[in-house]
Ligand SMILES: Nc1nc2c(ncn2[C@@H]2O[C@H](COP(=O)(O)OP(=O)(O)OP(=O)(O)O)[C@@H](O)[C@H]2O)c(=O)[nH]1
C-alpha cells in the first residue's frame with residue numbers, strides 16, 4: 001500500500017470511533033460500534049452468534065479514492081475470499097458508515113475462521129492485495145469471554161498509520177435507514193447523464209468495451225422539445241406479458257416499438273451485467289438516455305411504445321442495494337424515487353402485475369433464459385417485493401398498475417382504454 005493510500009486509510013480509520021458497522025447474517029443486519037475504553041454489557045449480536053463457535057473473526061473493508069476501482073476491488077475481493085478461505089468459513093457482507101453522512105459507506109466482508117490453523121487465514125489476509133487499500137481487522141474475545149476487541153492490521157509498509165490498534169466492540173442501535181441509502185444516489189441509481197457518463201468514461205482503462213459504449217452516447221442529454229405523439233412505457237417483472245402487450249400495441253396503434261437498453265447496446269449487455277452495481281447501473285442508465293434520443297426522434301412522427309425504461313433501472317438498483325424487509329426501503333417521497341431532470345419523461349407508464357404463481361407458469365411456457373437478477377426474483381420473495389414496491393414509489397411520472405392476469409387480448413383492451421383516456425389517441 002503506498003503512503004498516499006495509507007493516508008487515505010488513516011483518514012478513514014481516524015473517524016473510526018464515530019462509525020457504525022453492519023454485518024448481514026441470515027437476512028438480518030447486526031450493528032456494532034467500537035470504542036477505546038472497555039464498557040460493560042453484552043457483546044453485539046453478531047459476536048454473540050459467533051462466540052460459541054469461534055475464537056476469532058475478521059473483517060475486510062475496501063476503501064479507495066477512485067470509486068470505480070474501489071467498486072471493482074470489492075467485487076474481486078468476494079471471488080478471492082470465496083476461492084481461498086478454508087471450507088466452512090462463513091462470509092457475510094459488511095459495511096461501515098458514518099450515520100447521516102452521504103457517501104460515507106464503505107463495503108467489505110466479515111468472516112469467522114474455522115480453520116484448524118489460524119496461520120492459513122492470516123497468510124491469506126496478508127497477501128490480499130487489491131488495487132485499493134483493504135482495511136483488515138481481526139476481532140478476538142477478551143479474557144473474560146464477554147467482550148470482543150478489534151485489532152487493526154497495519155499493512156506491511158504503512159509506518160504512517162500511527163493509531164491505537166485495539167478498540168472494544170460495543171452494540172449499536174440500528175440506524176433510522178438502511179446504510180446503503182447513504183450511497184444510492186449516483187452510485188446505485190444515476191440521476192443525470194453526466195454522472196453515469198463519468199463512470200463509464202473512468203472504466204475505459206479497465207473495461208475496454210466501455211469505450212465502445214461511450215462512443216454510442218449522445219454528447220449530452222439533449223434538452224429536446226416534448227414529442228408531438230404519446231410515449232407509452234410498459235413495465236413489469238419478467239414474464240408479466242410486456243413483450244406480448246408492446247407488440248400488440250405497436251400493431252394496434254401503428255406505433256414504433258423501442259426497448260431499453262436499446263438494441264445498439266446488446267453486444268455489451270452481458271459484459272456489463274457481470275460488473276459491480278456502480279458500473280452496471282451506469283450502463284443501464286446510459287441505455288435509457290440513448291433510448292430517450294430515439295423516443296425524441298420517433299415521437300415527432302408517431303406514437304412510441306417502450307418496453308422498460310427508467311422504472312426498471314431505478315427499481316432493480318434500489319431493491320438490490322437495500323437488502324432485507326420492505327421497511328428498509330427509503331420512505332415514499334424520498335429523493336431516490338424522483339425522475340432524472342434530464343431524462344425524457346413519457347406520457348404514461350403502465351406497470352403489469354401478475355400473481356407470482358401465474359408469472360412462474362408464464363415463465364415456464366416462455367422457456368427463455370433468465371438473468372441472474374430474474375433468478376433472484378424467483379427464489380427471493382423479499383427481493384421481488386422490494387422491486388415491486390420500488391416501482392410503485394417512483395414518481396415523475398408514477399406508473400399505473402394494471403392486472404395482467406386476464407387474457408392477452410383483455411389486457412390489451414384495458415391498456416388501450418387507459419391510453420385513450422390519458423393520451424386522447
Ligand atoms: N431493461 C432493463 N433490464 C434491467 C435493468 N436493470 C436490470 N435489468 C435486468 O434485466 C432484466 C430485463 O431484461 P430484458 O431483456 O430487458 O427483459 P425483457 O426482454 O423485457 O424480458 P423479461 O426478462 O421477461 O422482462 C430484468 O429482469 C433485470 O433482471 C434496466 O435498467 N433495464
Ligand SMILES: Nc1ncnc2c1ncn2[C@@H]1O[C@H](COP(=O)(O)OP(=O)(O)O)[C@@H](O)[C@H]1O
Nearest residue numbers: 238239240241242243244362365366406407408
Ligand atoms: N395475458 C396473458 N395471459 C397468458 N399468457 C400470457 C399473457 N401475456 C403473455 N403471456 C405469455 O407469457 C409468457 C411471457 O410473456 P412475455 O410477453 O414474453 O412477457 P415479458 O416480456 O414481460 O417477459 C409468454 O409465453 C406469453 O405468450
